[in-house]
Amino acid sequence: MTYSIIGSGNVGSALARQFARSGIAVGVANARGPDSIEALEKEFAGYVTAQSLQDAVRADVVILAIPFAAHEAVARAGAPWTGRIVVDAMNTYGVPPEALRGQPSSLVVASAFGGAHVVKSLNQLPAKLLASDPVEHGGRRVMFLAGDDGRAVGVVAKLVGDLGFAPIALGTLAGVGTLLDKGGALILQNLVKQG
Template sequence: MSIGIIGSGALGSNAARAFAAKGLDVILSNSRGPESLAGLVREIGPHAKAGTIAEAAGADIVLVAVPWVHIQAALHGLPAWNGRIVIDGTNAVEFLATDSPDRNEASNPLAAYGIKAIDLGSRHSSAVFSEFVPGARVVKAFNHLDVNVLPEPETAGGKRVLFYSGDDVAAKGAVRDLIETAGFFPIDLGTLDVGGPLAGLPFGTLATLNLVKI
């Protein structure tokens, strides 16, 4: 099984570390090209390699780990997904620059955390995300935890909980297996319409919960 990761920031790099530590082969990619990933790939070790976004998107399971505002650009023009599994690791938030005036916006309850919720109207983020990957089987996962703990799935005598949700039973089963192989404890939240909003940042009831299954 091959795992492609689109995005090499905090989520993409830490997920790659977690997968590679368990002997899973990953293809890392970003908008700057494979050469920019040489140092990260050396650090992660022999189970990681750098590729183009198209190469990462051709893997059996693809984790999309780019900021919400860059999703459309990152996924534009890729070959047909043809039923491959795509993990939506994104959240509908905008990360604010340290000098952004939005960090002092009184109407933004998340300003102190350096983020701003993106208004999607009545839709949840995975419903919108799915439109960017037509023909893919979308599973929501790897989006609710502090990404810095991902390289340590086993802690405090147990396994960190990862929530996942989706509409395709077989795709969910494959992602569940991936979560378990990486050392986490998976919990199925149901369909995208149910589980997506529950685990999605910034307002999901289960968002940011760092649970450990003992």
């Protein structure tokens, strides 16, 4: 299984740190090109590889850690998406409500990434907390997931667990997606699962 993170800002870098800490190889790309990711690649040598966007979108699991408005350009760059897994780790702060057309943001993302299995996750914590050790007070920091394809949710849940978090699948994108959107009840919740 190959993984990539699209985006090298606060969230993308925090996720790259967790991959490296867990000994899992990941490619990282952004709109500025691989040269702009050299420092991150050097810091986590052996685990983080700077990639072009064209290479990163070919991974089995592609994690979107970009501003919401950029997701359509990434979708076009990687088409066709049939059968691949896209993790929506984006938030919609600053996105006008009409851009979401009254839907959870992940349904908008799923429509852009036709044929992909979209799973909403890795967006609930501030970047600084996301980058820190997920083990806290004898338990593991919770990471929620939502998705419409059981296999894809299982793949992402395993990844989330391998990164050190406690994965909790909530349901479908339409059913629970708004809980994981801007202002949703589960955003910015630092919950720890014991045991």
